[in-house]
Amino acid sequence: MKLELQIKMNPSLYLRDPEQSELGKNIIKHSIQLIHDNGFEAFTFKKLAESIGTTEAGVYRYFENKHKLLIYIISWYWGWIQFQLNYQTNNIKDPFIKLKRVIKLLSTNVEDDITTGHVDEAQLHQILISEGSKAYLTNHVEEDNKQQLFKPYKDLCNAVGEIILECNPKYKYPHSLASTIIEMAHLQNFFMNHLPSLTDFSKSKNENDIIKYLEDLVFNTIRI
Amino acid sequence: MKLELQIKMNPSLYLRDPEQSELGKNIIKHSIQLIHDNGFEAFTFKKLAESIGTTEAGVYRYFENKHKLLIYIISWYWGWIQFQLNYQTNNIKDPFIKLKRVIKLLSTNVEDDITTGHVDEAQLHQILISEGSKAYLTNHVEEDNKQQLFKPYKDLCNAVGEIILECNPKYKYPHSLASTIIEMAHLQNFFMNHLPSLTDFSKSKNENDIIKYLEDLVFNTIRI
DNA sequence: TTTCAAATAATAGTATTACTATCATAAATA
DNA sequence: TATTTATGATAGTAATACTATTATTTGAAA
Numbered sequence: 267m268k269l270e271l272q273i274k275m276n277p278s279l280y281l282r283d284p285e286q287s288e289l290g291k292n293i294i295k296h297s298i299q300l301i302h303d304n305g306f307e308a309f310t311f312k313k314l315a316e317s318i319g320t321t322e323a324g325v326y327r328y329f330e331n332k333h334k335l336l337i338y339i340i341s342w343y344w345g346w347i348q349f350q351l352n353y354q355t356n357n358i359k360d361p362f363i364k365l366k367r368v369i370k371l372l373s374t375n376v377e378d379d380i381t382t383g384h385v386d387e388a389q390l391h392q393i394l395i396s397e398g399s400k401a402y403l404t405n406h407v408e409e410d411n412k413q414q415l416f417k418p419y420k421d422l423c424n425a426v427g428e429i430i431l432e433c434n435p436k437y438k439y440p441h442s443l444a445s446t447i448i449e450m451a452h453l454q455n456f457f458m459n460h461l462p463s464l465t466d467f468s469k470s471k472n473e474n475d476i477i478k479y480l481e482d483l484v485f486n487t488i489r490i
Numbered sequence: 491m492k493l494e495l496q497i498k499m500n501p502s503l504y505l506r507d508p509e510q511s512e513l514g515k516n517i518i519k520h521s522i523q524l525i526h527d528n529g530f531e532a533f534t535f536k537k538l539a540e541s542i543g544t545t546e547a548g549v550y551r552y553f554e555n556k557h558k559l560l561i562y563i564i565s566w567y568w569g570w571i572q573f574q575l576n577y578q579t580n581n582i583k584d585p586f587i588k589l590k591r592v593i594k595l596l597s598t599n600v601e602d603d604i605t606t607g608h609v610d611e612a613q614l615h616q617i618l619i620s621e622g623s624k625a626y627l628t629n630h631v632e633e634d635n636k637q638q639l640f641k642p643y644k645d646l647c648n649a650v651g652e653i654i655l656e657c658n659p660k661y662k663y664p665h666s667l668a669s670t671i672i673e674m675a676h677l678q679n680f681f682m683n684h685l686p687s688l689t690d691f692s693k694s695k696n697e698n699d700i701i702k703y704l705e706d707l708v709f710n711t712i713r714i
Numbered sequence: 715t716t717t718c719a720a721a722t723a724a725t726a727g728t729a730t731t732a733c734t735a736t737c738a739t740a741a742a743t744a
Numbered sequence: 745t746a747t748t749t750a751t752g753a754t755a756g757t758a759a760t761a762c763t764a765t766t767a768t769t770t771g772a773a774a
Contacts, residue, residue, distance in 0.1 A: 282750090289751075305629035310731065321752060326733075399623055405529035407684045420687050438690065439703045442678055445688040446707070449677060450670055457669060460631045463644050464669040466662065479663045483670070486711045506721090513722075534760065545723060550762075 271382050273345035278413045279338045282328045292318045293328055294342075295384040297335055302389040306336060306397045333404070337415050340401050343390045344418035346382070347371065351425060361432035362485070368426055369480045372451035373473055395452045423448065434488040443487065447480060454479065495606050497569040502637045503562045506552045515608040516542045517552055518566075521559055526613040530560060530621045557628070561639050564625050567614045568642035570606070571595065575649060585656035586709070592650055593704045596675035597697055619676045647672065658712040667711065671704060678703065 272285070284290030296317045301309050309332060311325045318325075329335040350371055355364040376387045402416060410416065426447060427440035437443070454465055454476045462468030467475040496509070508514030520541045525533050533556060535549045542549075553559040574595055579588045600611045626640060634640065650671060651664035661667070678689055678700045686692030691699040 287750080307628065311733085312731075321754085322733085323735090323753085324751065327750080331732075396627055396629075400627065402685060403620055403624065403680070404531065405620075411685055416685060420685070423688050439706065440690065441687065442681075442689045442691070442703050443707070445678070445681060446670070446674055449673070453673060454666055454669070456627070457666075461626060461635055461640060461644070463665065464647050465666045466664065467666070479666050482663065483667070483707070483711050486713075487707050489710075511721080535762085536760075545725085546762085547724085547764090548722065551721080555761075 271346070271349065273342055273349070275338065275341060275345070276414055276417065279334055279341065279415060280329055281326075284328050284338075289318070289320060289324065290328055291384040292320075293325060293335075294339065295386075298339055298386055298389050298393065301336070301339075301393050301397060302386075306332075306400055333401075336397065337401050337410070339390065340394065340398060341415070341418045342385065343387075343394055344422050346385075346387065346390075348418065348422050348425065350376075351422070355429075361429050364429050365426075365433060365484065366481060368429060369447060369451065369484065370477055372448055373455070373477045373480065375473065395456050398452055399449075419448075430484075430488060434490055436490070437488045443484065447484060450483075451476065451480060495570075495573065497566055497573070499562065499565060499569075500638055500641065503558055503565065503639060504553055505550075508552050508562075513542070513544060513548065514552055516544075517549055517559075518563065519608040519610075522563055522610055522613050522617065525560070525563075525617050525621060526610075530556075530624055557625075560621065561625050561634070563614065564618065564622060565639070565642045566609065567611075567618055568646050570609075570611065570614075572642065572646050572649065574600075575646070579653075585653050588653045589650075589657060589708065590705060592653060593671060593675065593708065594701055596672055597679070597701045597704065599697065619680050622676055623673075643672075654708075654712060658714055660714070661712045667708065671708060674707075675700065675704060 275283075275285075277283070282290065284294050293314065296314055297309070300314055300317060311329075311332060312322050315322045315325050329338070351368060354367050354371065358364050358367070376391050402410070404410070423441060423444045426444035430437060430440040430443055454467070455473065457464040458467045458471055458476065462471070466479070499507075499509075501507070506514065508518050517538065520538055521533070524538055524541060535553075535556060536546050539546045539549050553562065575592060578591050578595060582588050582591070599615050626634070628634070647665060647668045650668035654661060654664040654667055678691070679697065681688040682691045682695055682700065686695070690703070
């Protein structure tokens with residue numbers, strides 16, 4: 267029996283569920299490829315349609331606009347990370363070890379997960395690093411938020427916050443520290459590769475150094 | 491005698507120096523206003539020209555495109571912050587107090603500085619919060635970086651890194667911690683106001699809580 | 715005071731983007 | 745077999761991100 271991981275998405279993100287058709291899956295697959303290769307600004311529905319072999323109108327039947335599609339794939343990524351987090355920290359009792367796992371999970375460039383046919387997680391991780399914050403840095407954040415479009419991100423942040431509180435129940439800023447870990451795991455990676463003098467990893471360019479930095483930051487902060 | 495603060499800008503950012511003419515100053519002034527009010531995505535040279543009372547072509551004589559203009563005003567902001575930093579930490583010997591000043595300076599919504607006629611620093615601070623990272627989150631970061639367009643940001647990061655090292659000469663990640671402070675001072679503010687459940691300041695919505703969070707984070711991390 | 719260069723204004727035009735609309739056809743389903 | 749449903753093909757629009765041209769104004773040097 268073949269196991270397939272399905273991540274439930276907020277229907278407000280799409281007009282027609284892309285998981286339910288070949289065309290839909292192709293839209294997701296090629297979007298990830300194109301955004302990864304050329305960045306979100308250069309990404310258009312016309313180029314996407316050409317790359318799939320369909321028409322612009324065909325894509326518009328699935329997604330209202332490219333911003334919704336971006337939030338879709340980003341939400342998918344956070345849902346997948348949440349699943350990995352639950353899976354990897356299952357049966358671990360020590361919250362400090364759990365938190366280490368979280369930091370590693372967020373900082374490591376994952377390999378493509380074969381249980382998710384049309385999604386390349388490695389490319390998605392790169393997209394999150396370069397484009398992730400563009401999902402919410404808009405002047406319509408609040409409306410998007412009201413429609414719960416950022417729920418997977420907030421759920422993850424809450425879950426990480428819970429682990430932080432397990433480490434130190436008296437720590438006063440679990441959510442802020444969680445969002446700091448999540449954002450910095452990505453941003454320090456971006457800086458390391460593109461603006462290295464903003465980091466201390468310019469020589470190694472090694473993810474493990476980011477992990478060490480974040481562990482040092484987090485565990486010194488929450489130690490009792 | 492009237493003192494006017496002039497910040498020297500990288501000439502690669504503009505085609506004609508906006509400081510040298512009334513039209514140029516108006517371009518800066520109205521850009522800040524418009525980007526502040528409607529966000530960078532909605533900002534166009536046509537709207538800008540209309541708001542000034544000139545033509546689109548007039549704006550294009552000063553700036554190659556709106557992205558360069560964004561980097562211009564952001565660089566201006568970092569230059570101004572650097573000046574404030576030097577000014578405010580001048581004569582302070584204790585590096586811990588210096589670092590506190592830095593955190594406060596970065597986290598506080600400044601008031602308009604009257605020594606800079608056509609620039610509204612309060613609006614600029616808001617722009618940095620919502621649009622700051624869009625300056626470098628592009629697929630042409632590296633070319634932009636080669637042209638030194640991010641120098642003011644990197645200089646500031648270095649200066650903060652120096653203060654961190656004064657506090658603890660053995661701390662291993664001064665640049666990464668500096669960029670974390672700078673970015674988080676802005677991002678936690680954005681989250682606090684737009685996605686509050688990602689922070690622990692949703693009730694107060696008070697900048698001072700961000701300052702406390704960052705101080706706690708930083709001083710626990712660098713203490714010997 | 716004239717003259718000459720530089721800055722600006724006015725206008726037009728192009729390719730691309732971000733959509734919306736319509737109609738025909740193919741595939742799935744009742 | 746009839747009929748819904750998804751897709752394909754094509755067209756069209758308003759806005760964006762520019763470039764180009766020419767005329768007019770301004771201000772500084774000769």
